[in-house]
Amino acid sequence: MPELPEVEITRRGIAAPLVSARATGVVIRNAALRWPIPGHLVTSLSGQRLRDIDRRAKYLLLRFDRGTLIIHLGMSGSLRILAHSAAPEKHDHIDIVFGEVVLRLRDPRRFGAVLWHDGPDDAHPLLANLGPEPLGDDFNAATLRAALLRRQCAVKLAIMDSSVVVGVGNIYASESLFRAGIRPGTAARRLSAPQTARLAAEIRQTLLDALAAGGSTLRDFMHADGAPGYFQQSYFVYGRAGQPCRICTAPVHGRRIGNRSTFFCPACQR
DNA sequence: CCACGCTCCTGCGCGC
DNA sequence: TGCGCGCAGGAGCGTG
Structure with missing residues (x-):
């Protein structure tokens, strides 16, 4: 179960290879996570460059040109970087394709979430009422x-x-x-x-x-x-x-x- | 505002 | 060996 340290390690692991790469497509195999993965990602994400990856609480925030892809790993989620040709397995629900490489979410229990948000973080209901980060100065x-x-x-x-x-x-x-x-x-x-x-x-x-x-x-x-x-x-x-x-x-x-x-x-x- | 219980889902470990 | 059951967990959400 990814707790905050695992989410942060995941953030670092995927940021290194992906930041500044351009998304070329999205493959949704099973949209039924905690909330449905928005189908428009399949077309709307293509062509957008990944500018940065932030973390707020256990949410990963993938900053694209025109909005933020919010990813929560739930209890059993994991993200991996794989070759585009790697065959998906049973619980691999979504790929964000970056040319020859994919960011692949596996989540057997499907408590995770992949959502799109195009406003400021505070305007999103999942992010609006979060308390301080335990590793930040606001928590003391x-x-x-x-x-x-x-x-x-x-x-x-x-x-x-x-x-x-x-x-x-x-x-x-x-x-x-x-x-x-x-x-x-x-x-x-x-x-x-x-x-x-x-x-x-x-x-x-x-x-x-x-x-x-x-x-x-x-x-x-x-x-x-x-x-x-x-x-x-x-x-x-x-x-x-x-x-x-x-x-x-x-x-x-x-x-x-x-x-x-x-x-x-x-x-x-x- | 606060407290609490329910809910989603699958894999695992246990008892028989 | 196989089967059914209960449990585990993040956190949003509805209700009191």
């Missing part, structure tokens, strides 16, 4: 504190809310809270200022570490060049219910919060 102890003080839900749910901070998925939510020494079920507004500062720092560092590792990822992720990206990262708590905490050896607890699997160490996290 003060901004997180302000956001958490208005929430009484579990802090884990709060940091997974994209209006509070973007890019924190289920895995890194548990990992960040472990590293910050905070129990995931704690009411968001009950965190002290120092706890909040620690949490902001650990969210950032957890994502940076994953980025440095090349993207921890679950089974479906591939690097843009097709090499498997799964460095079975040794998570502190995620998926480790009943196993010894890597710090104190107490058994890791698992429970559901907001109908999502959640893991924590009852000794290290208070």
